[in-house]
Amino acid sequence: MAVTLTDSVLKDIHRRMVRIRRFEETAGKMMENGKIPGALHLYVGEEAVASGVMVHLSNQDQITSTHRGHGHLIAKGGAFDRMFAELYGKATGYCKGKGGSMHISNLEVGMLGANGIVGGGPPIAMGAGFSNKFRKTKNVACCFFGDGASNEGSFHEAANMAGLYKLPVIFVCENNGYGEYTPQRNHQAIVDVADRAAGYGMPGVVVDGMDAVAVYEAAGEAIARARAGEGPTLLECKTYRYYDHVGVRGMGLTYRTDDELAEWKKRDPIELFESRLQEQKIMSAAEIKAVHDETLAEIDAAIQFAESSPFPDASAILEDVYA
Amino acid sequence: MAEAVATPVANKARTLTYVAAINEAVRIVLQEQPNSFVAGEDVGGAGGVYGYYHGLQKEFGADRVFDTPISEEGIIGLGVGAGATGCRPVIDLMFMDFMGECMDEIANQLAKMRYMFGGRATLPVTVLTMAGAGASLAAQHSQSLEAWLCHLPGVKIAMACDPYDAKGLIISAARDDNPVFVVLNKMSLAMKGEVPEGAYTVPLGKAKIVRPGTNYTIVSWGRMVHECKAAAEKLKAFGIDAEVIDPRTLQPLDLPAVIQSVKKTHRCMIVHEAVRFGGFGGEIASQIQELAFDYLDAPVARVGAPFSPVPFSPALEKHYVPNADSIVAGVKAQLGL
Numbered sequence: 265m266a267v268t269l270t271d272s273v274l275k276d277i278h279r280r281m282v283r284i285r286r287f288e289e290t291a292g293k294m295m296e297n298g299k300i301p302g303a304l305h306l307y308v309g310e311e312a313v314a315s316g317v318m319v320h321l322s323n324q325d326q327i328t329s330t331h332r333g334h335g336h337l338i339a340k341g342g343a344f345d346r347m348f349a350e351l352y353g354k355a356t357g358y359c360k361g362k363g364g365s366m367h368i369s370n371l372e373v374g375m376l377g378a379n380g381i382v383g384g385g386p387p388i389a390m391g392a393g394f395s396n397k398f399r400k401t402k403n404v405a406c407c408f409f410g411d412g413a414s415n416e417g418s419f420h421e422a423a424n425m426a427g428l429y430k431l432p433v434i435f436v437c438e439n440n441g442y443g444e445y446t447p448q449r450n451h452q453a454i455v456d457v458a459d460r461a462a463g464y465g466m467p468g469v470v471v472d473g474m475d476a477v478a479v480y481e482a483a484g485e486a487i488a489r490a491r492a493g494e495g496p497t498l499l500e501c502k503t504y505r506y507y508d509h510v511g512v513r514g515m516g517l518t519y520r521t522d523d524e525l526a527e528w529k530k531r532d533p534i535e536l537f538e539s540r541l542q543e544q545k546i547m548s549a550a551e552i553k554a555v556h557d558e559t560l561a562e563i564d565a566a567i568q569f570a571e572s573s574p575f576p577d578a579s580a581i582l583e584d585v586y587a
Numbered sequence: 588m589a590e591a592v593a594t595p596v597a598n599k600a601r602t603l604t605y606v607a608a609i610n611e612a613v614r615i616v617l618q619e620q621p622n623s624f625v626a627g628e629d630v631g632g633a634g635g636v637y638g639y640y641h642g643l644q645k646e647f648g649a650d651r652v653f654d655t656p657i658s659e660e661g662i663i664g665l666g667v668g669a670g671a672t673g674c675r676p677v678i679d680l681m682f683m684d685f686m687g688e689c690m691d692e693i694a695n696q697l698a699k700m701r702y703m704f705g706g707r708a709t710l711p712v713t714v715l716t717m718a719g720a721g722a723s724l725a726a727q728h729s730q731s732l733e734a735w736l737c738h739l740p741g742v743k744i745a746m747a748c749d750p751y752d753a754k755g756l757i758i759s760a761a762r763d764d765n766p767v768f769v770v771l772n773k774m775s776l777a778m779k780g781e782v783p784e785g786a787y788t789v790p791l792g793k794a795k796i797v798r799p800g801t802n803y804t805i806v807s808w809g810r811m812v813h814e815c816k817a818a819a820e821k822l823k824a825f826g827i828d829a830e831v832i833d834p835r836t837l838q839p840l841d842l843p844a845v846i847q848s849v850k851k852t853h854r855c856m857i858v859h860e861a862v863r864f865g866g867f868g869g870e871i872a873s874q875i876q877e878l879a880f881d882y883l884d885a886p887v888a889r890v891g892a893p894f895s896p897v898p899f900s901p902a903l904e905k906h907y908v909p910n911a912d913s914i915v916a917g918v919k920a921q922l923g924l
Contacts, residue, residue, distance in 0.1 A: 326672060360705035367703035376671060377704060381695050387661050388696060391668015391676075398624065398650065399673055418691070421661030428656065584706030585740045587764035 269480065271546050273319060277476050278541060279555055280315035281534050284308075284335040286559045287344060290567070291334065291351060292512040299571075300351045304365050307335030309506040312533035313438050314339035316479025317406055317499075320487045326374040326392040326405040328385030330438075331366050332505070333378025336408055341373040344566035354573035361576045362584065382443075383416025385409055386435065390422040393433035393496070404432040404490040406483075412443025414457045423498070427464035430495035434486045435466075437500040438473065444509045445519040461498035473501030474533045477540075504528040603782040605775045608750035609639040609715070612757035613677060615786050616713075617647050620675050620761060624651045626665055627679025636681060637717065637776055659685045663692035663714070670712040670766075671700060677761060680716040683770060684730045697766045698741035712767075713760040719772035719810060719860065720908050726896035729904075731809065731861035736768055737837050737870070743767040743791055744837045746808040750780035752835060755789030763791060772810040772860075792839035796848075800830030803918070804848040806871055807858040808833055815858050817911035818918070825924055837867055845871065846878050853884040856921065858914055863891025888921035890914050 288308045294300045307314070310332070318339035321327070329336040337347065342358070350357025350368050357363075358370050369377035376392060379385050389407030396403040413419055414437060426433040437457045441448050454460070461468025467489075471482045479501055486497035506525065508514020541547040603611065616623055625640060631654040634641035644652040655662050659680060666676040680686065686693060700708045720729035736744045743765055747753035753771060760767035797812055798819050807815040812833045819829040830848050834841050849855045855875055857868035872887040890909050898904055918924070 328668075358705065359703060359707070362705050363703040369704045369707070371671070371704065371707055376668070376708075377700065379696075381691055384691070384696060387664020387692055388668040388671070390661065391665040391670070392672045393668070394665055395669040395672040395674045398669065399622070405668070418660050418664065421656070421658035422664060424656055425658060425661045425665065584702050586743075587701065587709050587711075 269477070274541060274546055277315045277319050277480060278537055278547070278552070280318065280339045281311040281476060281537065282555050283559050284311045284314060284338045285534055286556065286563055287338055287347070288334060290563050291348075292507065294351070294567070296512055301353060302364050303510045304351070305332040305510050306505070306507045306512065307332050309528065309533070310438055310440060310473065310503045311335060312476035312479050312537070313436065313473045313501045313503055314408070316476040317434070317436055317483040319480060320484055321374070321404070321406065323373045324401065325403045326376050326389070328376045328389040328392070328405070328407050329378045330385060330408055330410060330413070331378060331380055331382070332410075333368055334365065337368055337370060337375050337378070340370075340375045342368075342370055342375065344562055345569040346370070348566045348570035349573050352570040352573070353575060354570055355576040355580070356569070356573040360580065360584070362580075383409065383413040383418040386413070386419045386422035389433055389435075390426045390431060393426060393431035394429060396432050397429070402491045404434060404487055406434045406436055408436050408438060410443065411437065411439040411441065411448050411457055412446075412451065414460065415443070415452055423460070423464040423466070423496070426496040427466045430493065432490035432493070433496040434483065434490055435496060435498045436483070437498065438503055439500055440503050440505045442505075442509070442520070445517055447519070456500060458498050458500040464496070464498070466496045466498055468498045468500065470500045470502065473503030474528075474531045474536065476533055476537050600781040600783045602779050603750050605750045605753055605771075605778045605780070606637060606639050608754040608780075608782045609757065609771065610641055610643070611782070612754040613640060613643060614646070615758055616677060616761040617643065617651060619786065622673060623675040623677055623761065624653070625677045625679065626653055626655050627662060628655055628657055628681050630654060630679050635679065637773065640679070659688035660692050663689040663697060666712040666714070667692060667696045667700065667710065670710040671708050675711045675761065677713045677715065680714055682728050683716045683718040683732050684727050686732055686735060690735075693736075693742070694739055698739040702741060709764050710766050711764045713757070714766070714768045715757065716768060716770055717773050718770050719774050720892070720897045720904060721774040723899055723901055723904060725899040729897040731859065733770055733837055734861055734865060734867045737867050741766065743839065745769045745791060745835060746837065747771055748809055748812040748833055748835075749775070749778060750782045752789050754782055755787055756791070756835065758786055759788040759791050762788065767791065770809065775810050789835060791836045792841055794832050794834045794841035794844035796830060796844075797833050798829065798831040800828040800852065802852050802854070803827045803829040804845070804852045804855040805829050805831045805858060805914070806834065806845055806855065807831065808835065808837065809860060811858050811860050811909060814909060814911045814914060818914035821911060821915050822918060825919070827918065840871075842874055842878070845875065849875055849879045850882045853882055854922070855883070856888040856890060856914070856918060858890045858909055860908060861891055862894055863889055864894045866891050885921055888917055890917040
């Protein structure tokens with residue numbers, strides 16, 4: 265069931281990226297306006313990774329995500345209204361307002377949760393991959409994690425076990441160059457996280473994470489291997505986050521330069537992709553604009569849904585602790 | 588409410604050791620639940636370091652009973668990920684002390700996933716783990732850390748005091764749709780007791796009156812239950828007829844059974860092998876004074892281990908673990924006898 269790069273797949277990837285970008289820009293505004301409580305970690309800049317991977321997956325394939333998880337859920341098929349409702353802390357949210365941004369999830373589309381613990385995802389993804397194999401399905405589990413998480417022991421244990429048992433797991437490292445506010449050169453002695461794959465008996469692949477087609481192709485290969493029972497892959501995508509570790513303007517910490525940000529923005533994944541679509545006459549400028557407009561209209565409706573939804577009743581505190 | 592007498596639903600009883608009862612329970616779980624498997628360090632080929640998985644890999648295959656690397660965080664994570672996606676994992680955490688290696692998976696993932704997801708995840712994960720001092724295994728292989736788990740909404744905790752309970756609690760845990768820790772005691776492995784054949788359950792959240800009594804209540808769990816029974820015999824000399832109650836699970840906790848007993852006896856002690864300070868006995872004592880203050884004739888007493896790591900030397904360890912004599916001494920001090 266390998267996905268081939270047809271025009272409709274390219275349009276699909278594009279739509280997923282636009283949906284993530286527009287959702288995140290709006291969520292950032294709503295956080296700054298005080299409408300969304302708590303902390304948001306925005307995925308803007310990294311859209312090509314989630315979209316290029318997720319286009320290969322069905323609802324029966326699972327993913328685990330990170331604290332920067334909205335993009336993963338959107339690309340996996342999350343609905344804006346339920347997502348905004350969750351970010352607002354409303355009863356109609358995916359988690360009934362009990363998870364929020366850092367724990368947003370939807371098991372119906374195979375999304376096993378954003379995770380507030382850096383490195384929280386890999387053991388769970390490994391377990392889901394084990395489950396897929398144990399239950400004799402052809403499903404795969406994709407584990408999104410960052411360069412920072414690659415230093416956690418949880419990643420090491422999960423990767424070792426996935427390699428040992430040849431589990432259908434794809435470890436997708438979103439290397440955005442920073443573990444929170446610490447640059448990669450200050451948190452690990454390697455440049456390519458993919459180098460670590462050798463230690464787990466799995467292939468390590470590095471791709472340009474700003475190029476959705478490159479991600480798509482590398483992910484397709486890794487996922488096909490996993491479905492064929494050939495085991496896990498460590499796929500490292502070099503990418504960048506435009507906003508701060510948390511929030512939009514962040515906490516005003518001076519840990520990276522405006523020039524660095526500007527350099528990365530020159531290779532914006534959506535702009536690159538839209539140029540390609542137009543050059544190859546796959547989509548016109550008007551068609552591209554229509555995708556943005558439709559997305560914005562959907563966001564308006566979703567915000568309306570979230571704002572008009574009720575907050576959970578206090579009695580809900582004690583619900584859902586146990587089955 | 589507590590049940591005064593065990594009511595096995597299974598067939599005829601015979602005598603089994605604690606370790607054999609564990610083995611039999613896990614075999615039944617593997618038989619009755621096709622999506623269950625046993626994963627842990629040395630559980631496959633070796634059958635577990637204390638042998639309670641003996642023969643299971645041969646019987647059920649290496650797909651269902653298998654060795655893991657020494658990777659406790661990975662092992663619990665395996666349970667979380669597989670449990671959330673349609674499996675019913677039985678996870679062996681060899682020693683309870685090793686919770687330190689996997690506490691994030693337990694506390695932040697396993698315990699909370701259901702709640703964080705608004706009730707839309709189910710985690711039918713059973714964790715079997717070994718606690719207990721008394722074998723000179725020193726500070727990192729002897730602890731009773733159930734209080735760590737009791738502070739985590741989302742997990743259930745069972746404490747198996749004898750072969751009957753070990754088997755019944757494991758089967759209940761595996762049939763439950765929540766993460767359940769069944770805490771076993773390494774000093775009880777050779778203990779013999781009546782165990783019915785076939786499947787039966789010890790319900791989670793139902794205390795057992797181990798020894799009925801009239802004018803004193805002792806609440807205890809795990810191996811300490813037997814020390815409390817012995818202490819109760821010694822206390823007869825002081826005119827004390829102690830009722831010994833084993834909650835059997837600390838979460839859910841059968842508080843009504845404890846309160847009912849205290850309202851009858853007016854005096855109470857909680858005994859656990861864990862360090863007394865900050866131990867779960869403090870929670871029960873507090874609940875008793877909230878719910879039965881007017882019935883108390885004496886402050887609720889507690890007996891537990893001293894505030895130190897578990898010492899290695901048998902000369903020290905024998906003073907470290909509570910026993911019938913130290914329990915009697917505690918009662919005497921409480922009542923000024």
